[in-house]
Amino acid sequence: MLPYTLIEKKQSGQALNKDEIHFLVDGYVKKTIPEYQMAAFLMAVYFKGMEAEEINAYIDVILNSGKRVSFNDSTTYYADKHSTGGVGDKISLILAPLAMASGKVKVPMISGRGLGHSGGTLDKLESIPGFSTQMSLKDFQKQTDRLGCALIGQTKDLCPADKMLYALRDVTATVRSIPLICGSILSKKIAEGIKGLVLDVKTGNGAFISKYEETKHLAEQLKYFGEAYGLSVRPVISDMNQPLGDKIGNWLEVEESLDVLKGGGPAAVRELSLVLTGQMLAMADPKRAEGDIRKELEKLLDSGAAYDAFLRVSKEQGADIRYLEKTELYDRSKYIIEVKSASEGTISYIDTYQLGLDAIVLGAGRRSLNDTIDPKAGLVVHKHLGDKVEKGEPLITLHSDDKKAVELLSKEIGDRFHVSEDNFTMKGDLYEIL
Amino acid sequence: MLPYTLIEKKQSGQALNKDEIHFLVDGYVKKTIPEYQMAAFLMAVYFKGMEAEEINAYIDVILNSGKRVSFNDSTTYYADKHSTGGVGDKISLILAPLAMASGKVKVPMISGRGLGHSGGTLDKLESIPGFSTQMSLKDFQKQTDRLGCALIGQTKDLCPADKMLYALRDVTATVRSIPLICGSILSKKIAEGIKGLVLDVKTGNGAFISKYEETKHLAEQLKYFGEAYGLSVRPVISDMNQPLGDKIGNWLEVEESLDVLKGGGPAAVRELSLVLTGQMLAMADPKRAEGDIRKELEKLLDSGAAYDAFLRVSKEQGADIRYLEKTELYDRSKYIIEVKSASEGTISYIDTYQLGLDAIVLGAGRRSLNDTIDPKAGLVVHKHLGDKVEKGEPLITLHSDDKKAVELLSKEIGDRFHVSEDNFTMKGDLYEIL
Numbered sequence: 001m002l003p004y005t006l007i008e009k010k011q012s013g014q015a016l017n018k019d020e021i022h023f024l025v026d027g028y029v030k031k032t033i034p035e036y037q038m039a040a041f042l043m044a045v046y047f048k049g050m051e052a053e054e055i056n057a058y059i060d061v062i063l064n065s066g067k068r069v070s071f072n073d074s075t076t077y078y079a080d081k082h083s084t085g086g087v088g089d090k091i092s093l094i095l096a097p098l099a100m101a102s103g104k105v106k107v108p109m110i111s112g113r114g115l116g117h118s119g120g121t122l123d124k125l126e127s128i129p130g131f132s133t134q135m136s137l138k139d140f141q142k143q144t145d146r147l148g149c150a151l152i153g154q155t156k157d158l159c160p161a162d163k164m165l166y167a168l169r170d171v172t173a174t175v176r177s178i179p180l181i182c183g184s185i186l187s188k189k190i191a192e193g194i195k196g197l198v199l200d201v202k203t204g205n206g207a208f209i210s211k212y213e214e215t216k217h218l219a220e221q222l223k224y225f226g227e228a229y230g231l232s233v234r235p236v237i238s239d240m241n242q243p244l245g246d247k248i249g250n251w252l253e254v255e256e257s258l259d260v261l262k263g264g265g266p267a268a269v270r271e272l273s274l275v276l277t278g279q280m281l282a283m284a285d286p287k288r289a290e291g292d293i294r295k296e297l298e299k300l301l302d303s304g305a306a307y308d309a310f311l312r313v314s315k316e317q318g319a320d321i322r323y324l325e326k327t328e329l330y331d332r333s334k335y336i337i338e339v340k341s342a343s344e345g346t347i348s349y350i351d352t353y354q355l356g357l358d359a360i361v362l363g364a365g366r367r368s369l370n371d372t373i374d375p376k377a378g379l380v381v382h383k384h385l386g387d388k389v390e391k392g393e394p395l396i397t398l399h400s401d402d403k404k405a406v407e408l409l410s411k412e413i414g415d416r417f418h419v420s421e422d423n424f425t426m427k428g429d430l431y432e433i434l
Numbered sequence: 435m436l437p438y439t440l441i442e443k444k445q446s447g448q449a450l451n452k453d454e455i456h457f458l459v460d461g462y463v464k465k466t467i468p469e470y471q472m473a474a475f476l477m478a479v480y481f482k483g484m485e486a487e488e489i490n491a492y493i494d495v496i497l498n499s500g501k502r503v504s505f506n507d508s509t510t511y512y513a514d515k516h517s518t519g520g521v522g523d524k525i526s527l528i529l530a531p532l533a534m535a536s537g538k539v540k541v542p543m544i545s546g547r548g549l550g551h552s553g554g555t556l557d558k559l560e561s562i563p564g565f566s567t568q569m570s571l572k573d574f575q576k577q578t579d580r581l582g583c584a585l586i587g588q589t590k591d592l593c594p595a596d597k598m599l600y601a602l603r604d605v606t607a608t609v610r611s612i613p614l615i616c617g618s619i620l621s622k623k624i625a626e627g628i629k630g631l632v633l634d635v636k637t638g639n640g641a642f643i644s645k646y647e648e649t650k651h652l653a654e655q656l657k658y659f660g661e662a663y664g665l666s667v668r669p670v671i672s673d674m675n676q677p678l679g680d681k682i683g684n685w686l687e688v689e690e691s692l693d694v695l696k697g698g699g700p701a702a703v704r705e706l707s708l709v710l711t712g713q714m715l716a717m718a719d720p721k722r723a724e725g726d727i728r729k730e731l732e733k734l735l736d737s738g739a740a741y742d743a744f745l746r747v748s749k750e751q752g753a754d755i756r757y758l759e760k761t762e763l764y765d766r767s768k769y770i771i772e773v774k775s776a777s778e779g780t781i782s783y784i785d786t787y788q789l790g791l792d793a794i795v796l797g798a799g800r801r802s803l804n805d806t807i808d809p810k811a812g813l814v815v816h817k818h819l820g821d822k823v824e825k826g827e828p829l830i831t832l833h834s835d836d837k838k839a840v841e842l843l844s845k846e847i848g849d850r851f852h853v854s855e856d857n858f859t860m861k862g863d864l865y866e867i868l
Contacts, residue, residue, distance in 0.1 A: 007607040011480065039470035040606035043477035046445065172474035173441040 003027065003037045010044040021057035029065055029161045035168060042165075042174040050179035055225055058179065062187035063229075065161035069108065069141055069193035077284035078144070079105045079196035081276055082185055084209070084218070085118035086202040087356040088243035088381075092121040092151075093257035094273040095280070097310035100149035101300045102277075105284045108144040108192050109151050110158065114365040114373075115170065116208070117356030119253065122153045123365075127250035127375030131319040141193075149313050159187050176208050178218050182225050189231065196232040196283040198276050199223075204241035206352025212237075219434050234279045238272060238431040242350045242385045245269040249364040249378015249399060255327050261310050263302035268384075268430070274298065275431055333376045333399040335406040339414050344391045347383050348420035355379060355396075355416050358409055362400035374401060383417065386424045437461065437471045444478040455491040463499055463595045469602060476599075476608040484613035489659055492613065496621035497663075499595035503542065503575055503627035511718035512578070513539045513630035515710055516619055518643070518652070519552035520636040521790040522677035522815075526555045526585075527691035528707040529714070531744035534583035535734045536711075539718045542578040542626050543585050544592065548799040548807075549604065550642070551790030553687065556587045557799075561684035561809030565753040575627075583747050593621050610642050612652050620660050630666040630717040632710050633657075638675035640786025646671075653868050668713045672706060672865040676784045676819045679703040683798040683812015683833060689761050695744050697736035702818075702864070708732065709865055767810045767833040769840040773848050778825045781817050782854035789813060789830075789850050792843055796834035808835055817851065820858045 001023050006016060016024075024041060027033035050058065071078055081095050096107045111121035111133075125131050133153040135143070143150040154163060162184050169175050169184075189197050199222055202208070203215035219235035226233035245266040247256040259265035260273060274297050281293045300306045311321050323330050360367060363374030380397040383389050395417050400406050435457050440450060450458075458475060461467035484492065505512055515529050530541045545555035545567075559565050567587040569577070577584040588597060596618050603609050603618075623631050633656055636642070637649035653669035660667035679700040681690040693699035694707060708731050715727045734740045745755050757764050794801060797808030814831040817823050829851050834840050 004605060004607055011477075011607055034469070036469040036473035036602060037606060039473040040477045040608065043445075043474045043481075044607075047477075047481045168470060171438060171468075172471060173438055173445055173478075174474065 003033050003041070007037060007041050007044060010041060010048055013048045015051040015054050016057075018053070018057040018060075021054060022061045025058070025061040025065070025161050025165070029164060038165075038168060039172045039174075042169060042172060042177070042180065045180060046174045046177045055179045055182055055221070056228060058183040059187050059190070059225060059229065062159050062161045062165070062183055063190055066159050066191065067137060067157045068191045069137055071141065071145070071193050073145065077105045077196060078108060078194045079198065079280045079284060080107060080109050080189060080192055080194045081198040081200065081280065082189060083200040084181070084185075084202050084207065085115060086240040086244060087118060087206040087352050087359070088245050088248045088253065089119065089200075089202070090124060090245065090253040090257045090269065091200060091273055091276055093124060093254065093310070094260050094269070094306070095277045096149050096151060097261060097313060098273060098277045098297060098300055098306040099280055100147070100313070101305045101309040102281060102296060103148065104281050105196075106144050107149045108140060108194065109149070110154055110188060110192055111151065112154065114360075116175065117206070117353050117360070118208070119248070119250065119356075119359070119365065121151070123373055124250045124253050125151055127254055128314060129320040129323050131314060132317050143316060147313060147316055149309070151313060151317065154188065158191050162187055178214070178221055181218060182221050185222060186226050186229065186231070189226070190229050194231065196234070196280060197226060198280045198283070199233060199235040200272075200276055201235050201237050202240040203237055204239050204352065206240040206243065206356060216434075223434065232283050234283055235434045236276060236279060236431055237434065240352060242352055243355060243381050244272065246381050247378065248355060248359045248381070249362070250373065250375045251330060252378040252380065252399065254324075258307065258310075258324060258327065261301065261307040262304055270301070272431065275433070279433065331376055334401045335398065335403060337398045337406055337410050338394045339396050339398065339410055340392050341383075341389045341395050341417070341419060342391065342414055343419045344389060345419040345421045346424045347385055347387045347389060347417055348422070348424045349418035350385060351416040355381075358413055358416070361405050361409060362398060363402055363405070377401065389419055437467050437475070441471060441475045441478060444475060444482055447482045449485040449488050452487070452491040452494075455488060456495045459492070459495040459499070459595050459599070463598060472599075472602060473606045476603060476606060476611070476614065479614060480608045480611045489613045489616055489655070490662060492617040493621050493624070493659060493663065496593050496595045496599070496617055497624055500593050500625065501571060501591040502625045503571055505575065505579070505627050507579065511539045511630060512542055512628045513632070513714045513718060514541060514543050514623060514626055514628045515632040515634060515714065516623060517634040518615070518619075518636050518641065519549060520674040520678060521552060521640040521786050521793070522679050522682045522687065523553065523634070523636070524558060524679065524687040524691045524703065525634060525707055525710055527558060527688065527744070528694050528703070528740070529711045530583050530585060531695060531747060532707060532711045532731060532734055532740040533714055534581070534747070535739045535743040536715060536730060537582065538715050539630075540578050541583045542574060542628065543583070544588055544622060544626055545585065546588065548794075550609065551640070551787050551794070552642070553682070553684065553790075553793070553799065555585075557807055558684045558687050559585055561688055562748060563754045563757050565748055566751050577750060581747060581750055583743070585747060585751065588622065592625050596621055612648070612655055615652060616655050616659050619656065620663065620665070623660070624663050624665060628665065630668070630714060631660060632713045632717070633667060633669040634706075634710055635669050635671050636674040637671055638673050638786065640674040640677065640790060650868075657868065666717050668717055669868045670710060670713060670865055671868065674786060676786055677789055677815050678706065680815050681812065682789065682793045682815070683796070684807065684809045685764060686812040686814065686833065688758075692741065692744075692758060692761065695735065695741040696738055704735070706865065709867070713867065765810055768835045769832065769837060771832045771840055771844050772828045773830050773832065773844055774826050775817075775823045775829050775851070775853060776825065776848055777853045778823060779853040779855045780858045781819055781821050781823060781851055782856070782858045783852035784819060785850040789815075792847055792850070795839050795843060796832060797836055797839070811835065823853055
């Protein structure tokens with residue numbers, strides 16, 4: 001078998017068989033197939049797609065490149081949530097303790113770092129002083145069983161093939177490929193040993209896949225291939241045509257999550273947290289009325305029980321929870337600059353993708369692999385789609401220690417918001433459960 | 435400028451501007467852009483093509499990555515021929531001394547090695563004992579002026595970007611891309627300092643681009659972009675649905691070339707040599723009647739003048755010309771095995787591409803970059819398209835020192851020939867001058 005022939009086969013639109021997919025991915029992991037041949041193959045997949053059998057084989061080879069977690073307690077419903085990535089998406093920080101607080105499910109959550117214009121749960125957790133996201137798979141399993149939740153990053157021994165493929169896709173513009181996304185997400189989630197997976201599949205100008213029809217196709221594919229591996233999958237398509245909530249940036253998003261966990265916070269963040277956690281609990285107990293689940297979850301937020309659960313997990317993972325209890329102890333950015341609207345009317349469009357990149361420029365994300373993150377840096381959005389705005393009213397606030405970045409962005413970031421004289425009505429729902 | 439953004443731009447079908455093309459190719463040459471990003475870009479070009487401005491910029495940056503030859507004598511017509519590659523295509527070995535013998539043009543010819551299923555002029559020349567294809571660009575220029583012809587391989591200082599890009603395309607299945615072929619061929623030919631270029635653009639099942647319409651498009655593009663650089667370009671589309679002539683393999687092809695240079699050899703090889711050399715002389719002197727040119731060239735072959743010219747160039751470049759004068763001095767393969775027809779009828783199809791690969795298996799080409807070539811190895815074809823064949827009559831003879839390869843191929847090589855009960859008529863002409 002020659003890598004060249006397999007690249008050519010995919011390039012001409014033919015399906016590879018299981019052995020061929022295994023040969024390519026295993027060869028890439030063992031470095032017998034060079035990065036440039038894998039890059040050419042991934043780009044051919046981007047253009048020509050994969051058939052169902054190929055996607056199964058692709059998930060399989062990534063899954064079997066490392067270890068798998070396996071929980072012994074068959075009476076417990078282990079579940080996780082995954083988001084395809086957006087701007088201001090801090091739902092995992094709320095959902096995990098909220099689900100844990102319900103006692104109905106246990107959440108072994110393995111998260112990733114920021115990617116492209118999109119933030120990562122791991123970077124947000126690590127903005128909490130002392131919070132450690134590294135532990136062995138054994139300890140991860142133990143903590144999940146003992147506490148009901150553990151929040152970690154991908155370990156070396158879990159789907160190492162995905163780690164290598166992901167790094168290559170990230171630099172070769174081959175992230176936005178449905179079969180490759182399926183392989184990457186599902187292999188890791190299957191390896192977690194969970195029973196149920198709630199998927200938050202983002203659509204709109206701040207999502208990796210912006211068109212609704214493509215998003216829906218991705219959601220269906222993720223459900224189909226996940227279920228082929230015995231996972232229960234509940235995809236929810238949610239709107240990413242504006243940042244989720246007000247705050248973008250690691251510590252800023254922790255703050256907003258704490259607000260929601262204590263019964264407050266922006267309505268959109270509370271609502272999506274209730275919907276996604278509700279779906280998780282509904283999967284665990286399909287006979288239970290969804291209205292009951294919702295009431296229970298609202299109570300867990302409003303009573304502070306979900307907040308307590310978050311403190312418990314954070315403490316267990318080494319966090320200095322004084323910062324969570326008293327967020328004003330946390331350092332603030334040197335430059336906190338309000339940018340005002342140059343016109344009046346209704347917010348009719350927000351360039352969400354660009355706001356994600358702007359947050360990175362301010363220090364909230366990495367521009368290259370070895371860049372460091374400024375946990376304080378980010379953006380606070382004051383106006384959302386459909387909001388009225390007066391001339392001179394604040395649109396957004398920049399938080400950064402980087403004077404140059406602040407100077408640059410304070411001039412142009414106002415342009416991410418389109419202000420229209422007409423009234424604005426949202427097209428369609430903010431989310432859709434498939 | 436980020437390589438990632440440029441890959442994404444091409445992936446979405448947008449044209450890159452001149453600066454962006456230069457940034458990518460220069461970066462790749464200087465190794466600031468890694469092979470995997472270049473591979474992803476090349477695959478995106480394979481799928482999305484390039485616009486005219488992009489192809490110009492691509493030729494330009496490859497051309498300017500190294501030195502250029504520049505002849506001082508403005509009264510001389512310097513010309514070269516290039517073939518897009520086929521099986522049994524030894525025309526350069528005949529055309530160069532034939533054109534030289536005419537005294538009407540001078541031929542500074544820089545050739546390549548075997549590629550994919552196709553042989554290379556350089557490997558054929560090097561099968562002649564002592565023949566050296568390495569010299570400095572200065573000596574190359576001097577010999578061309580003094581003798582009327584020089585036959586060398588690509589030097590380090592001539593289009594180094596092409597050398598690197600070519601090696602990458604060769605292993606990432608991105609050779610068959612019209613803009614990339616244009617960039618590769620034309621940059622090198624422009625760098626040779628010639629005025630006129632005859633192009634033998636192969637079509638059919640043994641060519642890199644098999645479909646006639648695509649071949650014609652390639653021929654037109656090569657003419658268009660070559661002429662944009664002040665080169666006169668005369669493309670000839672020629673048939674590659676069967677090996678050209680009888681012999682495939684390096685020394686075997688030298689032998690057949692000597693036959694043609696002495697007025698004999700297979701009619702198809704003689705004919706295409708006369709056509710292509712004729713076009714070259716017609717470009718040098720457009721007022722001259724083509725019939726006169728043809729008569730002159732026939733005479734140069736039949737009188738032995740072209741043969742003498744080949745001996746002169748070979749001697750000048752270190753060859754032991756006793757082997758050319760007395761080819762029976764040359765070693766023969768250990769195994770020379772005739773394969774016979776299993777049925778009777780008319781040859782209606784020859785899998786030319788596969789015969790090219792078969793010759794490599796016998797030792798006539800490289801299977802990997804560091805493989806060595808057996809100059810004696812190859813194939814002799816006894817039947818061509820439209821020929822009648824009896825059961826048991828020889829179809830092809832294998833020449834090889836590799837017992838295993840001979841055993842394997844002697845069983846299956848007969849299948850490359852389809853024998854039909856119907857009469858066979860060639861579709862269209864064997865060549866077409868554009």
